[in-house]
Amino acid sequence: MTSYALRRLIIAAPTLFMIVTLSFFMMHLAPGGPFDAEASLEPEVIANLEAAYDLDKPIIVQYGFYLGKVARGDFGPSIIYIDRTVTELLVIGLPVSIKLGLSAMILALAVGGSLGVIAALRRNSLTDYAVMGVAMTGIAVPSFVMAPLMSLLFGVVLKILPVASLEPRGGLAEALPMLAPITPYILPVVALALPQIAILARLTRGAMIETLRQNYIRTARAKGLGQRNVVWTHALKSASLPVISYLGPAAASILTGSVVIEQIFQLPGMGRFFIQGAINRDYPLVLGIVVVYALAVILLNLIVDLMYGLLDPKVKVE
Amino acid sequence: MALLAAQRNAHEALMADAAAIKGRSLWEDAGRRFRANKAAMAGVIVLGLITLCAIVAPSLSPHTIDDLDWMNIGAPPSLENGHWFGTDDTGKDMFVLTWMGARVSLIIGVMTTAVALSIGVIYGATAGYVGGRTDNAMMRFVDVLYALPLLFFIIILVTVFGRNIYLVFLAIGCVEWLTMARIVRGQTLSVKQKEFIEAARASGAGPAAIIGRHVLPNVVGPVIVYVTLLVPTNILVESYLSFLGLGVKEPLTSWGVLISRGANSIESAPWLLLIPATCLAITMFCFNFIGDGLRDALDPKDR
Numbered sequence: 001m002t003s004y005a006l007r008r009l010i011i012a013a014p015t016l017f018m019i020v021t022l023s024f025f026m027m028h029l030a031p032g033g034p035f036d037a038e039a040s041l042e043p044e045v046i047a048n049l050e051a052a053y054d055l056d057k058p059i060i061v062q063y064g065f066y067l068g069k070v071a072r073g074d075f076g077p078s079i080i081y082i083d084r085t086v087t088e089l090l091v092i093g094l095p096v097s098i099k100l101g102l103s104a105m106i107l108a109l110a111v112g113g114s115l116g117v118i119a120a121l122r123r124n125s126l127t128d129y130a131v132m133g134v135a136m137t138g139i140a141v142p143s144f145v146m147a148p149l150m151s152l153l154f155g156v157v158l159k160i161l162p163v164a165s166l167e168p169r170g171g172l173a174e175a176l177p178m179l180a181p182i183t184p185y186i187l188p189v190v191a192l193a194l195p196q197i198a199i200l201a202r203l204t205r206g207a208m209i210e211t212l213r214q215n216y217i218r219t220a221r222a223k224g225l226g227q228r229n230v231v232w233t234h235a236l237k238s239a240s241l242p243v244i245s246y247l248g249p250a251a252a253s254i255l256t257g258s259v260v261i262e263q264i265f266q267l268p269g270m271g272r273f274f275i276q277g278a279i280n281r282d283y284p285l286v287l288g289i290v291v292v293y294a295l296a297v298i299l300l301n302l303i304v305d306l307m308y309g310l311l312d313p314k315v316k317v318e
Numbered sequence: 319m320a321l322l323a324a325q326r327n328a329h330e331a332l333m334a335d336a337a338a339i340k341g342r343s344l345w346e347d348a349g350r351r352f353r354a355n356k357a358a359m360a361g362v363i364v365l366g367l368i369t370l371c372a373i374v375a376p377s378l379s380p381h382t383i384d385d386l387d388w389m390n391i392g393a394p395p396s397l398e399n400g401h402w403f404g405t406d407d408t409g410k411d412m413f414v415l416t417w418m419g420a421r422v423s424l425i426i427g428v429m430t431t432a433v434a435l436s437i438g439v440i441y442g443a444t445a446g447y448v449g450g451r452t453d454n455a456m457m458r459f460v461d462v463l464y465a466l467p468l469l470f471f472i473i474i475l476v477t478v479f480g481r482n483i484y485l486v487f488l489a490i491g492c493v494e495w496l497t498m499a500r501i502v503r504g505q506t507l508s509v510k511q512k513e514f515i516e517a518a519r520a521s522g523a524g525p526a527a528i529i530g531r532h533v534l535p536n537v538v539g540p541v542i543v544y545v546t547l548l549v550p551t552n553i554l555v556e557s558y559l560s561f562l563g564l565g566v567k568e569p570l571t572s573w574g575v576l577i578s579r580g581a582n583s584i585e586s587a588p589w590l591l592l593i594p595a596t597c598l599a600i601t602m603f604c605f606n607f608i609g610d611g612l613r614d615a616l617d618p619k620d621r
Contacts, residue, residue, distance in 0.1 A: 260562065294467060
């Protein structure tokens, strides 16, 4: 197990290297540069600026410099956020994005999983159709439509939750001061989790129905086990396998979804820095964020695979 | 003479009977099952209507896409002034904008899927058919790409190379072919064990001919299902890009562009968000119903 994990981590290194190389050349080979917008600058000033960021050197030299710095954990200075290094910006953005993404993931698993199990146990009942209808809506209505609608309803009309601000405002924060610090995150987390709730509910329902058809479930029932025991100790473990294998892609979509959600709710996370950086050609910032995101996805996939190996006796992780 | 005519009639009747009881092919079976699926058929009909609207609706309106109606700025939907879906904050007619956006969104959905389909099918069929070490290497490469947050690459591509609509096709298509390649490879692996492939090889057909004439027609089912699910996914990806301000440029518009603008004026003019969002959601529903229907119709497990 440990050696498998180690081997996977070692494979992660070339993957990461490929990502850095690909994004580096994609950004640098394109026409235009970060100082194009400032038309009023004297050519000498631009030359000086480019020299300061090593942009005047041949691209292969820049690439070498960059790799050397990244290997030491230094992502260089940001271009648009003057006097900040990319690492400083990551330190600001990362906690916000992690809080957001992790909460959305947990919410999606808890709600989506339970809805799926409930729907599977009451197959073809009204409950089932209701859950699947909601799930279908969650898949059909993108989060960037849901988010403004939810802000309008809960923030502007009902005035329960704060909108586009990290200040704990609104009815809920006043009624329950205990919950005040989390109120700014409720809407973004729910909006981010909704599509995943929908997908996970459908997935869990399918897996659960499939599992409940198995012979060993019939055996469990035949030897007189109650419904609760059959579902919790026998069916759930096997039914969770397809769900777990979806967690990797789910994490990736939450990461990308988070970009839009941070934009809508004005949260100072990595996604906003990424969009700002990409639009303004802030090479070091964009590359730094891509590296962190890729690292996150690789690590999450590794964790998912390890979990899968622990749960599924058919998979031997060596 | 009469006897001969009677005999001929009987013979013809027999032939007609034989024709009537001819075997049902896999596709006829699937077609019958699909037509029996009400949700899927409804999806087909509604999607057809939306496509029809996207083609003809903009010319039915008394307004054009460039008209700025100064008398009706930010007007709610109304029948009297001809702004059936209202107007936006520059006085442009939302009815025309919505259906012009539908054109772009649908075309993007189809074109990006076509790109993904071509790459995925060629890559997957080659890997599956050649097999062995080549297959291993090719699929490892897909695994590596799978692990990447690919939407970020689309964003970088689009911001760096400009927001050109053809680039949007290519960027989305080049990223979304991975699952297609996996599906085609899996199918190819199972098909190539079959006797008729051996027969084709025995009769001297080359690899390209075998893949094109014998393997691909037999992997069509799952590919069709995935295509109907990929089109809405790609429409969503484009909306996502447009929402971030990275999608198609003026004068083109898409549902994503309209939704993103509508989201800013949701309090004063909710129809600017709700109309394009509803169209998008209905389209998503249709494609998902059709996809589910096709899967049920083509999946050999439930036969």
